[in-house]
Amino acid sequence: MKSQPGEKHQVAFEFREKLNAIAEGFRHNYCYQCGACVGDCPASNYSTGFNPRLILLKALLGFADELISPDSEIWNCTNCYTCSERCPQDVRPVDVIIALKNICIKEGKAPDLVRNVSDAVLVSGITTKMTTLMERRRQEFGLPPIKGYPVDDLKKLLAGD
Amino acid sequence: MKYIPFFGCMMATKYPWFEAAVRQSLARVGMELIDVDGFTCCPDPIYFQARDKMEWYTIAARNISLAEDLGYDIVTTCSGCTATLSEVNLALKEDETLRKEINRRLKRINREYKGSIDVRHAVTVLRDDFGIDRVEETVTRPLEGLKVAVHYGCHLLKPSRVMRVDDPDHPTILETLLRAIGAEPIHHEMTLLCCGRACITDSIPEHMLGDILDAVKSHDADCMGLICPTCFDEFDLGQIVLGRKLGKTFDVPIVYYFQLLGIAQGMGTEEVGLHMHKVKLDRVFDVVKR
Numbered sequence: 001m002k003s004q005p006g007e008k009h010q011v012a013f014e015f016r017e018k019l020n021a022i023a024e025g026f027r028h029n030y031c032y033q034c035g036a037c038v039g040d041c042p043a044s045n046y047s048t049g050f051n052p053r054l055i056l057l058k059a060l061l062g063f064a065d066e067l068i069s070p071d072s073e074i075w076n077c078t079n080c081y082t083c084s085e086r087c088p089q090d091v092r093p094v095d096v097i098i099a100l101k102n103i104c105i106k107e108g109k110a111p112d113l114v115r116n117v118s119d120a121v122l123v124s125g126i127t128t129k130m131t132t133l134m135e136r137r138r139q140e141f142g143l144p145p146i147k148g149y150p151v152d153d154l155k156k157l158l159a160g161d
Numbered sequence: 162m163k164y165i166p167f168f169g170c171m172m173a174t175k176y177p178w179f180e181a182a183v184r185q186s187l188a189r190v191g192m193e194l195i196d197v198d199g200f201t202c203c204p205d206p207i208y209f210q211a212r213d214k215m216e217w218y219t220i221a222a223r224n225i226s227l228a229e230d231l232g233y234d235i236v237t238t239c240s241g242c243t244a245t246l247s248e249v250n251l252a253l254k255e256d257e258t259l260r261k262e263i264n265r266r267l268k269r270i271n272r273e274y275k276g277s278i279d280v281r282h283a284v285t286v287l288r289d290d291f292g293i294d295r296v297e298e299t300v301t302r303p304l305e306g307l308k309v310a311v312h313y314g315c316h317l318l319k320p321s322r323v324m325r326v327d328d329p330d331h332p333t334i335l336e337t338l339l340r341a342i343g344a345e346p347i348h349h350e351m352t353l354l355c356c357g358r359a360c361i362t363d364s365i366p367e368h369m370l371g372d373i374l375d376a377v378k379s380h381d382a383d384c385m386g387l388i389c390p391t392c393f394d395e396f397d398l399g400q401i402v403l404g405r406k407l408g409k410t411f412d413v414p415i416v417y418y419f420q421l422l423g424i425a426q427g428m429g430t431e432e433v434g435l436h437m438h439k440v441k442l443d444r445v446f447d448v449v450k451r
Contacts, residue, residue, distance in 0.1 A: 023214040023259075042355045046365045075361035079207055081319035082355075085329055092320070101211035110211070111361055117205070118212035121220070125201040126170035127208070134174050141181035141434065146173055149201050153270050157223060158216055161266065 012062025018103065019059060025099030030089040031056040037083035037093050043076045050076045052083050052093045059096060067100050070111045074100050122158070125149025162290060165228040166194045167235050167280075169242040170202050171390040178434020179390055179417045183238050185432070186423040187283060189299045190291050192236070197227050203245040206316070207359045210245070218259070219266045221249035222274040226267065235280045238419070240389035244316035246280040248323050282317055284388055284418065285326050288334055296341040301427045303343025307448045309421070310347040310382035310413075311335050312373070312396070314389040315355050338418065339386060342425035346386075351376040356395040366395070367403055374400055374411045383444035384414040386421060393417055397439045414442040424449055 019025040035053045043050040050073050058067050067074060074097050083093040104110040105118075120127050126149055138145065172180050184194060202209070203221060210217045225246060228235045237243040253260045254276040264273055281289075287296055318329040327334045330353070336346040351373040357366025374396070377385050387393060393415055400411040420433040430449055435442050 023218075042357070042369060043360060043365055046357075046368045047362075050365075076365055077359065078315070078355045078357055078365070079359040080315040080355040082315075084320045084322075094320075098210055098214060102214055105212050113361065114208050114211050117208040121202045121204050121209055126174065127202050127205050128170040128174040130174045134177065138173075138177045138180075141177050141432075143177055143180055143184070144196065147198055150199050151201075153199075153223070154201060154220060156269050157219055157266060159269070161215065 009061065011060075012064065015062035015064045016059070019096075019099055022099040022102050024092065024095035025102075027091050028056055028059040028096045028099075031060060031091045032089060033057060034088065036086040036088060037091075040082045040086060042080060042082070043078050047076060049073050052077075052097070055097060055100075056091065056093060059100065068104050068107060068109050070104070070109055072100075072104070074104075075111055075114070122154055123151070125151050125154060162191065163193045163195055163233045164236040164286065165197050165231060165233050167200060167203070167224070167228075167237050167242050167246065169237070169239040169390070170205075171239055171241070171394070176390050176393065176417075176434075178437055179238070179393075179419065182417065182419040182423040182428070182433040183283065185428055186419050186426055187236075189426045190287065190295055192286065192291070194236070195231060195233060197231065199227055200224050203242040206241055206244040206248070215262075217245070218249050218252065218263050221245050222253060222263045222267060223270070223272055225250055225278070225280070226272045226274045229275050229277050232278070234278050234286075236286050237280060237282050238388075239391065240282070240314045240316035241391050243280070243282045243324075248320075250276070250278075250280050251323050282326070282388065284317070284334055284338055287338065293337055293341050296338065296422070300342050300425045302425055302449070304421060304425050304448055305343045306451075307344045307384070307421075307445065308347050308380075308382045309339050309344045309384055309386040309416070310349055310377040310380060311339070311352050312356075312385050312387040312392060313353055314387060314392045317388060335386070335388065335418065339421070342422055344386075344421065344425075347377075347380045347382045349376045349380045349382075356389075356392040358391050358395050366399075367406070370395065370399055370403055371407070374413045377413050378411070382413075383448070384416050384442060386416050386418055388418045390417070401439050412440060414438065414440045414445065416442065416445065421445075
């Protein structure tokens with residue numbers, strides 16, 4: 001955390017309210033900082049920067065600057081859900097981290113990769129690309145052709161939210 | 162018994178030979194797959210969920226509703242699709258307010274999510290609906306002597322509140338299914354580690370990948386067996402990329418479980434696409450020839 005010992009902070013409740021309004025974001029309120037989420041977290045074990053307990057603490061204190069950024073540690077979550085298995089408070093840390101990511105996207109502060117991959121779904125209906133080579137491969141393996149993806153349906157579905 | 166297969170983007174567009182192995186091997190067990198037109202990306206549980214959770218629920222609910230029209234359960238063959246469709250299905254079944262909101266959105270395309278079916282990974286359907294004995298009965302060429310290092314991947318098991326498949330800390334489903342086809346499962350110290358695909362930086366997944374591959378090698382396994390095309394991508398192509406960076410050759414062949422099942426049922430190694438892998442599977446070929 002960037003703050004120095006002795007430095008005083010106000011809890012930024014407006015940030016917590018913002019997080020509460022995102023799907024599953026309210027779960028951060030249940031965290032009592034026991035740290036059960038940390039021990040088996042692979043991103044914690046394989047880096048010095050990632051720590052789900054600290055991410056939750058920053059959320060509780062409302063440290064938006066450190067959480068809502070394309071360089072935030074939240075983007076190194078492996079999404080393995082081990083923390084959710086360990087948490088005695090049903091915080092579901094992965095889901096809180098996902099809610100934080102949703103705020104990043106809304107505020108234009110997500111890494112380009114995340115934006116690009118998720119945009120692809122709305123452009124082509126899938127995250128990957130169907131190529132003529134793969135169409136041929138599907139034939140070679142005796143598979144039915146892909147009949148195209150209903151992109152118009154997706155556009156209509158998401159219009160207006 | 163009839164099921165609706167949800168193959169997902171990765172398998173359809175990058176690993177069609179996995180789809181071929183799934184279709185044929187499941188048919189031999191007696192699973193009748195009814196294809197549904199109009200599925201999109203599940204959508205993916207990492208990037209798309211990070212984008213907007215409500216949109217993620219909405220698109221997944223649309224996919225589930227297409228299967229509901231036919232009334233059969235969805236069978237998944239990718240852990241990512243399993244994660245998304247299972248979690249959304251449970252969330253919408255449990256939370257009436259959320260279901261109403263998602264149905265308000267689905268109405269724009271005249272669809273409705275009803276909550277009338279289940280979503281399960283194919284390995285779960287094999288174990289629970291058909292039984293290990295039935296899988297064994299279909300084996301004509303037991304893969305005796307083939308040591309397969311098990312890699313679970315995260316989303317078959319976790320969150321266990323949603324998946325309800327096995328003990329997330331001590332699972333046995335894949336070991337059981339490997340024994341059913343005559344192979345010897347190797348449970349190593351990194352069996353339950355994540356593939357790391359979701360991390361934005363390279364260094365975390367690279368170190369995880371290195372540790373997993375080293376563990377597989379130290380147990381003298383012939384190959385690593387898994388059930389998710391994303392994990393496969395990470396380990397097959399991934400070990401070549403990492404090996405170049407480190408000046409090291411891992412040489413750990415990776416197989417998708419349904420390829421092994423198909424081979425054990427008599428399918429040819431080319432029919433299941435073993436020749437398409439980046440890391441060559443000499444040991445598997447040796448066992449098949451014997």
